[in-house]
Amino acid sequence: MEELPLIEVETARAWWDLARGGALDLLMPGWRLWQVLIVLALGGAAWLLARAAEPRIRAFVKGRGWSKLRLRLLAILVRRLWLIFFVALAWATWLVMRELTWPSRSYMVGLAAEIATAWLIISLAARLIVNKALRRWVTLGAAAWVTVYYLGVESQTRDVLDAVALELGEFRISLLDLILAATIIAVLFFAAAFVSRSVGDRVRRNEDISPSMQVLTVKLLQIVLYAGAFFFGLRAVGVDLTGLAVLSGAIGVGLGFGLQKVVSNLISGLIILMDKSIKPGDVISLGETFGWINSLGARYVSITTRDGKEFLIPNEDLITNQVVNWSHSNDFVRLDIHFGCAYADDPHLVRKTAIEAAIGVSRVLQDRPPVCHIVGFGDSSVDYILRFWIRDPTGGLTNIRGNVFLALWDAFQREGISIPFPQREVKVLEGSRLATVEDRPARAAE
Template sequence: MEQFWNPGQLVIWLEQAAAWVETNVLLVPILLQIVACLVAVIPALLLRRPLSRQLARLQNWRALLHYAGFRRLLAVLPDLAFPIILVLLIWFIDAIAIQAGLRHNILRLVASLLNAWIFIRLGTAVVNDPVWARSIAIIAWGLAALNIVGWLDPTIDLLDSLALQIGQFRISVFGVLKAMLSLAILLWVASFASRIFEQRIQKVHRLTPSVQVLMSKLLKLVLLSIAVLFALSTIGVDLTALAVFGGAIGVGIGFGLQRIVANLISGVILLLDRSIKPGDVIAIGDTFGWIQSLGARYTAVRTRDGTEFLIPNEDLITNQVENWSHSDVKLRLKVPVGIAYRCDPHFAIKLCNEAAAKCARVLDNPGPNTLLRGFGDNSVDLEIRFWITDPQNGRGNIISEVLLNVWDSFKENEIEIPFPQRDLHLRSSDGDIRIEMSRPDDASGDTTPDSRD
């Protein structure tokens, strides 16, 4: 690797590169072919948009839309309009060159590169993630291009020569790139396989949702671990040496990653004991909603207003959690109501029960039940109790519906809903108490005094 930093060696390489360009590129037949390729780019650019629009219309072809692979293939075609037109033009120019007896090796080279890009891009259309698809296409086309040009083996030798020797372990640029490529491919395969297995597991209705999530997470973890181990083995890492770092990793987990590990273990415990599961309606602290998903580190809880809270799994283990659908989805709600003392509480209780029973979400068995809870300072305190079976649909809306029915029923039957009242007692004193009364709208400000002993 020291030769790359030697100025004399760099000068020699530059001279060799210049001599190669002069011998193999700066020739009239080669330059004519390069100019022909550049000229073909102009009509390809002009015809790209019309062809792209025509290829985009194929996405409305209903005969192929039933298959996901065809849908992704049709979605890629508009992006390939330019290379398709360009390769057709170059093949046309190549046919003319053959008929004229001219050299056409550069034309064949460019056409082969374009063909490789088109077929590789179509082949990667089966990948769901567009980022992964384009990345795989670029890497595959790069390797194919080097192979077509004949530079693949020299490039591998050059990258392999850029290496560092650490003891008995040799790290080269080629080895690192090979490990990264292997890791990317293996991770994609592991992720794809885990999604397939997860879909299969979800179809097994004998398994509870918690067990399905647990099996999916464990399977994904195992597949990703295997992918990483295989990637390390491709660069010659001795996997038995990883046992040496086990103690250090354990110490690091104990001090620096204890909260993360606690959340991971808490997530496994939640999945095993099935205390909460996706779809449960829970309340923890000021957060009320239903569980969207159980992750390895956190649990996603979605509230009625659309806000999604990511609650660490450790909080669900250590704090008190209200699970409204743990063993039974039935939930009893309590709504306080007050009536005036002059009203008949027996009749008011009957009206409250009837008002709650009008709501479609309120159960008939057990039906609504209204109790007299006490005699307050300003009202006779009642409490309406009723049951629902869909707490995930919210509490506030059903309570509002019940109270509106109570309001209408009380208005219709002249049941008074009192407001706070206070009695004012004036203690007698030796002096006279003077009271002045005036109208607020009296513009003149005159007042009519009224004095009483």
């Protein structure tokens, strides 16, 4: 087994000796031990006060009709009641002890008050971070740093963290480098999320940019900001990105084979956004699915149907399959209705009646008037086609067809126009015998 470098062993040993010596000093009888006991007592008292005050505060607020913002701020403070009470008790105790005794006999109480105050400020400031996981890590990291800073062991902690390292040839990365990189990347990610959210809101409010370009702009901005934050954070702590580029290339090749569908959906999503073939709000048909596009995602498109179902269609399917976009270049949609009337009815009257009935239906456009044509002579009827236009396919297609059919029925009833049904004539040939119901028992007896 390879031995650790001498400097790392010495650094770790020095840190251990320092920590052990400090702990022994604190446990020695005297004012240091008394101050430790006082701090512990203050912590217990703060915990009891918080347990007693929390239900009373909730009962006081209940039913007062406060705004959501005030209630949210109060909830944040209630969760930190123990720390608030401890800070107040620690500072009050430190002020009293400083007046009654020597400053050295209240130093540790004041130090505990300073550290607790810093923890409280960090905990409140971290609420600005929306992501819960990132907020938790930032809070823990900042609390650990201020604790080390106030205890005056920054250099020793830095040496120990730097001593724990992984070395591969000329490549060396220590625990200190990882912590610094994680801290810088977390801060940069927070800044990137803030900038992305702010710019994204402005882009979405800009009516001059099409919906598809809005989505594309926001997603490209997020990719650039987050990727830049990640690589800049690594570069800030001295990580050589040359080796990382080679490693990422090898990993990318391996992932390319295993994640072909995912990559294909991502590329297809970018193509859809760039060529503007579909956009949020369009009404499309894909196979048996008919609905309007709710949102465009990096991997899939959300389509909401008339019955409230939401389908998540992979982007690749929209590229490789035939898609009917009812509102691609404009919102005008032509619908056809087939019907038949009896040969005895005047076809001129039938066409006129059908057109007037369709015009009277709401949603049917009058600036593009309906037309009706004869398309054939059937076995039982003269076949017609009625064509009309609408410009709101999001309102549904089946319902408007049903309304036009109902208008045709009412109009044909008024005009005496009949809708025939297939009829058959039965002819009895000469010499054949037609059996009746009365003949059946006799024939069965034979």
